[in-house]
Every structure is written in C-alpha cells, then in structure tokens.
Amino acid sequence: MRALVFTGPERAEVREVPEPVAAPGDVVVEVERVGVCGTDVELFTGGMSYLHSGRSSYPLRPGHEWSGTVTAAGPGVDPSWIGRRVTGDTMIACGHCRRCLAGRHHVCAGMLEVGIADGRPGALAERLAFPAAYLRALPGSVDATLGALVEPGGTSLRGVEAAALTAGERLLVLGSGTIGLLAAMFGRARGIEVHVAGRRPEDLDLVRALGFEHAWTVETLPGLAWDAVIDASNSPALPGLAVDLVEPGRRVVYIGLSGTPSLLDTRDVVLKDVTAIGILGASAGLAGTIAAYADRSVDPRPLVAATVGLDEVADVFAGHRPTGAGPGPKIHVDPRRDHG
Numbered sequence: 462m463r464a465l466v467f468t469g470p471e472r473a474e475v476r477e478v479p480e481p482v483a484a485p486g487d488v489v490v491e492v493e494r495v496g497v498c499g500t501d502v503e504l505f506t507g508g509m510s511y512l513h514s515g516r517s518s519y520p521l522r523p524g525h526e527w528s529g530t531v532t533a534a535g536p537g538v539d540p541s542w543i544g545r546r547v548t549g550d551t552m553i554a555c556g557h558c559r560r561c562l563a564g565r566h567h568v569c570a571g572m573l574e575v576g577i578a579d580g581r582p583g584a585l586a587e588r589l590a591f592p593a594a595y596l597r598a599l600p601g602s603v604d605a606t607l608g609a610l611v612e613p614g615g616t617s618l619r620g621v622e623a624a625a626l627t628a629g630e631r632l633l634v635l636g637s638g639t640i641g642l643l644a645a646m647f648g649r650a651r652g653i654e655v656h657v658a659g660r661r662p663e664d665l666d667l668v669r670a671l672g673f674e675h676a677w678t679v680e681t682l683p684g685l686a687w688d689a690v691i692d693a694s695n696s697p698a699l700p701g702l703a704v705d706l707v708e709p710g711r712r713v714v715y716i717g718l719s720g721t722p723s724l725l726d727t728r729d730v731v732l733k734d735v736t737a738i739g740i741l742g743a744s745a746g747l748a749g750t751i752a753a754y755a756d757r758s759v760d761p762r763p764l765v766a767a768t769v770g771l772d773e774v775a776d777v778f779a780g781h782r783p784t785g786a787g788p789g790p791k792i793h794v795d796p797r798r799d800h801g
Contacts, residue, residue, distance in 0.1 A: 463796070464586030465774050467521045470507030473775040478522075481582075481590035483535035488542055488596065490549075490589045494609040494768070495794045496526030497777055499638075499695070500577060505778040508720060509577075516578045524583030524794075525551040525576040528599060528608025538593040546603075548611045548751075550595040551575050552744050567744040585774065587796045597747050600755045606768075607754045609793060610643075610761050614750035615743025616716060617643035617693075621651065622746070623714045623738045624689035628652030631685060635703060636693035637664045637676075639764055639790045640716055644691050645673055650758040658682060660694075667788045671763060682706075691716060697723040709733040716740045764789040770798030 464478045483489045501523045503509035511517035527549070531542045554561050554569035561569050575591070576583020582590070599608045617640050626632055632648045634641045637659035645668075648655040656675035657668045665676040677683070679702070689712045690703040697719040704725065707713050713735055730737055743750070753759040767786040769777065777783065777792050786792070 462587040463771055464522055464582070465524070465771055467505055467519055467523060469519050471505060471779070473505060473778050475771050475775075478586070481588050483533040483538070483590065485536040486538060486592055486594065487535045487590050488531045488538055488593050489533040490527075490529040490547065490584075490591055491532050492527055492529040492584050492586060492589050492796050493546075494528050494605040495524045495584045495796065496609045496613065497774070497792045497794065498526055498613065500525070502778060504577070511578055518579055521579075522582040522586065523576045524585030525574065526609050526612040527584035527589065528605050528611070529584075529589065531596075532588070534593065542593060542596065546599045546605075546608065547596045548599060548608045548747075549575070549591050549597060550744050550747060551577065551612060552742050553581055553592055553595055556594075567742045585771065585794060585796065587771075597751060599751065602755045602757075603751060605795075606762050606765055606793060607760075610764070610791070611747060611750050611754070612743050613639050613791075614643050614647075614754070614759070614761060615746030616640060616740060618647050618746035618750050618753070619743065620644050620691050620693070620714045620716045620740050621647040621653075622749075623740060624648075624691060624712050626651070626653050626689050629654065630688040631656065633658065633682075633687040633690045633706060634693055635679070635690065635699050636695075636717055637668050637790075638693065641691070641693035642668070642671065642764055642790070643759075643761055644693055644716070646671070646759045646761060647753065649673070650753060656682075656685075656687075660696075667790075670788070687711075689714065693717045695719050697721050699723075700725050701729070704729045704733065704735055704737070707733070707735055709735070712736045712738060714738045714740060763787075764791045765793050766791060768793040768795050768798075770794065771796050
C-alpha cells in the first residue's frame with residue numbers, strides 16, 4: 462500500500478510499504494481522512510523534541526488525527542468491529558502500570574503515540590493497523606471530516622473542562638489556530654462568553670466568520686475580568702501573560718507549546734492563587750467530542766481549508782497552501798484520492 466514517510470528533516474515521500482496485518486488485539490482500518498497537525502510539521506522539520514530524546518526517529522510514518530472503516534479484525538477482537546466507522550486514541554499505553562490503573566494512561570511511561578513516537582506507524586497511509594481497545598466508534602452523523610477532527614477536539618474539550626467555568630462566565634482563548642478555535646467552540650456550546658486573541662488583525666477574520674464577535678489581538682485586548690484563560694498559542698511570551706490576565710483564584714490552562722522555553726514567574730501564580738493546568742492529548746475528551754459533533758452543538762468543519770491526496774502532502778509540509786484552500790487552519794488528507 463501507499464504511505465507517507467518522513468525520511469529525514471524536511472524530507473517526505475510517498476512509498477510503497479507492506480500491508481498492515483490484523484495482529485492479536487488489532488484491527489485494520491481503511492483510512493478515509495487524516496488531519497495535518499502542528500506536531501506532524503515539527504516531526505517533518507526535525508524540531509520535535511522526541512527526535513532529540515530518542516522517542517522518535519526517521520524513517521517515520523506520521524498521522525494521528527484520522528477516521529476510517531474497520532476492514533479486518535485480529536485474534537481476540539470482537540468481529541462486530543468490521544464495517545464500523547471509527548477513530549482512535551493516539552495514546553497507546555501498557556495498561557497495567559500504576560498510572561494506567563489510575564486512569565492516566567495518556568501519561569504512561571511506556572506509552573506509544575500513533576504516528577508520533579516510534580512503535581506505531583501513523584495514519585497517513587491507505588490502511589492502518591490499530592489496537593481495538595483504543596478505537597472509538599463514530600455515529601452516522603459524524604462524517605469522515607468530523608471524525609478526523611475528534612482528536613484535536615478532544616484536546617480542546619479537555620482544556621475547556623479544565624477551565625472549570627459555568628455558563629455566563631468569561632473565557633479568554635489565546636491563539637486562533639485549530640486548537641484555540643475548537644476550544645472557543647466548546648466554550649460557546651456551554652454558554653460561556655468566549656473571547657479569542659489572535660496574533661495579527663488578519664487572523665481575526667475567520668474568528669469573526671465563525672460567529673465570535675469578541676475577537677482581539679493581544680495588543681487590543683480590553684481590560685475585562687477574565688474568569689479563565691486558555692493558552693493555545695506557540696508563543697513563549699503568552700504563558701506568563703495568561704497568569705497576568707486571569708482573575709485571582711481562577712484557572713489558566715496550557716495547551717500550546719512554544720519552540721523555545723517560556724517564562725512564567727511562579728510568584729505571580731502564588732500571589733494570585735492561580736491554578737495552572739497542562740493538557741496533554743485528547744484521551745479523556747474523545748467521547749465528549751464525538752457526542753458534541755454528533756448533536757451539532759459543535760461543528761468544526763469550517764476549520765478545514767482543503768482536502769488533498771497523499772501525493773500533495775509533502776508540499777503541505779513544506780509550507781505550500783493548496784490551490785483554492787479556504788481560510789481555515791486545518792488541511793485534511795484523503796489517502797484514497799490519488800489511487801482508486
């Protein structure tokens with residue numbers, strides 16, 4: 462079958478690779494849609510920390526935001542999975558360590574991250590072998606595009622839940638990329654007053670088009686009381702600003718990662734009695750995200766600017782926006798588009 466392979470920093474090509482096998486506990490999925498994520502871009506450029514720590518190495522097959530249909534089930538897997546439309550958890554854990562048994566499998570020391578760390582090839586391929594225990598079934602109202610947005614949605618939903626706001630309270634989201642906009646959507650669905658801060662004035666056009674009237678740059682933020690702040694940016698300057706802005710005694714949630722260390726003065730955290738929370742991955746947010754997409758309380762499809770085939774993905778990773786792409790921040794891939 463055909464799959465995208467990162468062969469080294471800033472080198473990507475579509476290769477013929479062995480067909481996946483439904484080993485014990487696994488299924489094979491016919492991949493219908495895959496999202497290109499910032500983590501994938503870091504793996505492509507060579508900037509991802511895992512490449513330096515040894516968790517990831519080239520050649521590497523990326524892709525962890527996906528949806529598809531199960532076509533085969535291995536020994537020990539319920540055969541009723543065959544024919545079902547699914548997505549899956551990126552974090553594949555050992556299942557028996559202290560963290561896993563306490564419900565924190567997404568921080569298991571032996572965790573394999575599909576399409577990110579070594580050990581589990583990603584979904585930017587025609588087919589994917591995947592452990593059945595980590596599948597999530599998709600209802601009929603969740604199409605392929607929505608299915609491939611479940612993983613980033615789960616991360617954003619966890620961020621909103623961590624902010625611990627009630628309807629009518631005010632949330633500031635720093636960052637107008639996919640994660641920030643998804644967090645804004647989940648916040649709005651809960652009756653929260655959502656404000657979004659983008660980096661440049663032109664970044665706010667899409668924010669407003671999505672129905673968020675409170676759209677600002679950091680420089681134009683109004684002097685309001687922020688009941689919670691979610692930092693979904695990649696700026697090293699914004700983690701500290703988030704603590705400066707949030708109301709005393711409330712919460713700051715960190716989802717974004719900057720390329721360089723950020724500065725955060727813990728004296729400000731202590732003296733304002735702020736709770737700071739980090740969010741890694743979507744695991745605990747997957748079910749809630751699927752439910753929100755299914756009932757249309759959250760519809761993130763406008764975030765997808767274009768859907769391309771495998772042969773076009775290398776150009777996307779090289780920074781070229783597809784011809785005719787819309788204003789959204791997310792590019793999707795249909796691995797079936799090029800061949801058959």
